[in-house]
Amino acid sequence: MISLKSALAKPFAKRVYKKTQKWVNKPVETQEKVFKELIATASSTIFGKDHDFISINSYKDFVKRVPIRDYEALKPYVERVVAGEENILWKGKPIYFAKTSGTTSGSKYIPITKESMPSHVEAARNAILMYIHETGNAKFVDGKMIFLQGSPILTEQNGVQLGRLSGIVAHYVPKYLQKNRLPSWKTNCIDDWETKVDAIVEETLPEDMTIISGIPSWVQMYFEKLQHKTGKKVGDIFKNFNLFIFGGVNYEPYRAKFENLIGRKVDSIELYPASEGFFAYQDKQNEKGMLLQLNSGIFYEFVKADTFFDENPERITIKDVEVGINYVIIITTNAGLWAYNIGDTVMFTSTKPYRVIVSGRIKHFISAFGEHVIGKEVEQAMQEATVNSNIRVSEFTVAPQINPLEGLPYHEWFVEFENEPENISALAKKIDQSLQKQNSYYFDLIDGKVLQPLKITIVQKGGFQNYMKSIGKLGGQNKIPRLSNDRKIVDLLG
Template sequence: MISLKSTLAKLFAKNVRKSVLRWSNKPVETQNKVFKTLIKEASHTQFGKDHDFKSIKTHQDFIERVPIRDYEDLKPYVDKVVAGEEDILWKGKPLYFAKTSGTTSGAKYIPLTKESMPTHVEAARNAILMYIAETGNSKFVDGKMIFLQGSPILEEKNGIQLGRLSGIVAHFVPKYLQKNRMPSWETNCIDDWETKVEAIVEETLPEDMSVISGIPSWVQMYFEKINAKTGKKVGDVFKNFNLFIFGGVNYEPYRAKFENLIGRKVDSIELYPASEGFFAFQDQQNKKGMLLQLNSGMFYEFVEANHFFDENPKRLTISEVKIGVNYVMIISTNAGLWAYNIGDTVEFTSTKPYRVIVSGRIKHFISAFGEHVIGKEVEHALQEATSDLGISVSEFTVAPQINPESGLPFHEWFIEFDNEPQDVKELATRIEASMQKQNSYYYDLIFGNVLQPLKISTIKKNGFQDYMKSIGKLGGQNKIPRLSNDRKIADALYSQKLIK
């Protein structure tokens, strides 16, 4: 029998789909409107005055007045906002700060405003509703839903609350989902990730779980604990579990592992959320890429990754991008981030409508020798090779070995296997072939005898979890970088004796 809740969800989904189609079918017009609104609303702020927003009429005007910045560059303004000053980057004060791990500046405080906060919630909601509109499947709304996330306990700084983005969003779960939502508030507030996951397992085992959501690496830990405790596949424990919602990393390297843990295939929805904005979500099951959120108070610019470090790289609008090119994504938002480099690289898979995949991080790459290796390339190479050989990988990272004990430098791949291959050298050969095929710079360096072929170092079971725990980043939104341009992670794996 179809419940009232399920029926209402279908009606709501139909209306939301119409709304999404309206702006996604008019992408350039939508972005132009967002651009003009942002400039107008922020013209009286300190940043707006410092950059002469009142005279900005075109994108070219904006380029001439507002340079690309990252957090370090914007920090003098952010520090004033954190100190409690008003009308600095955006009108008034932020509602919240999303606190994230910084690099040279320590903790980063990303503002969330009255205007920007609803866009995070709406995008997450719309992702689910677009799935319902497409598939007609709304039964899951009657089951229990789990969202593996950070603690919702918030601190306060100069009258503004701050916490992890996922913890802040937990305060905005709609009332109609509150009864279905898990884990309990008390369990969600547990800080230690391993303790938290154990508690979540205990809470959820007796329940009718229909939706499970989170970063794949941490959902994997949850699934493994369920397998260990029950001796059953997750799909047998939760008979009505049919929708997995994930974000934060490329799911492909995890897909085979998850299907084994679940015991059957389930539908999935990919999300692209960040503290700086909810940028995209998967709007169709059979289409590659996620629908870029062009109507969410964010104006996008794109710079070709290969030219990003040029003196004056060309900044493109949505109307100028091409499919298959690796771009650094630059955002200006109604939270007061201006020409802001979030550090992600994306590729467009479609321009009707505009869909993207996250191809990596502009800071997470290997180019110790000019090879320009990016995340998308290593993930594809590993997925292709392991799929051919029937191997399942739990986690991996890659680093350059610049000063080996003997021979030429090489790329060292640190891989934690679920089922270790009989012939690691055969796997390395296949990955190597894929890397050379994908990346002409890498190919030239191998055949020019600058580099020798890659080598694999096998990580002990749960080695990456032990490493993340050692640096205080186990769980939540933290994840292992796929690529490093240095040996910091590699050296830690060796020093902690996590290599077999």
């Protein structure tokens, strides 16, 4: 028998789909409208006055007046907002600060305003509704759903609530989902990640879980604990679990491991959320890439990643982007971030509609020898090398070995295996061939005998979790960088 809730989900999903198509079919006009509204709304703010918003009549004017900034460069303005001043980056005061742990600048305080908050909630909801519209599957809305996330406990700073983004969003779960949602408030508030996951295992075991959501590496930890406790596959524990929702990292390196832990294939939806905005979500099961949110109070600019560190790199809008090029994504938002570099790189998989994949971080690359290898390339190389094999990788990261004890320098891959391959050097060779195929600079360096082919160093089981624990970043939204230009991470891997 169909429940009322799942019966109502389908017409609601259809309505959201139609509404979405309106802006999907007018992408450039939608972005121009967002741009004009942002400039008009903030022209009387301190930032608006400092950058002469009143005389900005075109995107060209904006580029002249507003330089690209990262958090460090925007910090003098943010500090005034944190101190309680009004009308600095956006009208009035923000309603929240999403506190994130920056790698270089300590804690970051990212403003969330009453205008920007709804898009954080609606985009996640719409991703599920688009899935229902496409597949006709709405049965899961009657089961229990879980999102592995940070604590919802908020503190206050000069009249503004402060917390992790996932904790803030927890306060906006719609009433009709409250009864279905796990973990309980009490469990969600546990700070220690391992204790929290243990409590989540106890709470979810007797339930009919239909949706499980979170960053793959931390969901993997939850799955492993479930399996350890019961001796069963996750899909046997939760017979109706058929939808995995994830964001933050590429799922492909984890897919084989997950299917083994679950015991079968399940549908998945990829999200691209950040404290600075909810940028994209997967809108089609069989299309690569996520639908860029063009109508959510965010104006996007793009800079080719290989020109980003030039003196004056060219900035473009969506109408000039091309498929398959690695771009740094720059955002201007109704939370008061202006030409802001969030540090991510993306590639377009389609421009009709505009869909993206996250290809890495502009700071997370290896170019110790001029090769500029990026996250997407190492993940694809690992995937190609292990596909159709029984090799399962738990986690990996890559660093340059500039001063080897003998021979030429090389890329060193630190890999934690679920089950180790019989022939490590054969796997290394496959990965290396894939990387050479994808990256012509890397190929030239190997071919020209500047580098020797990559080598794999096996990390003991639990090594990556122990590393994250040792730096105080176990759990939540924290993730291991896929690659680094130095050996700071790998020197700490036990």
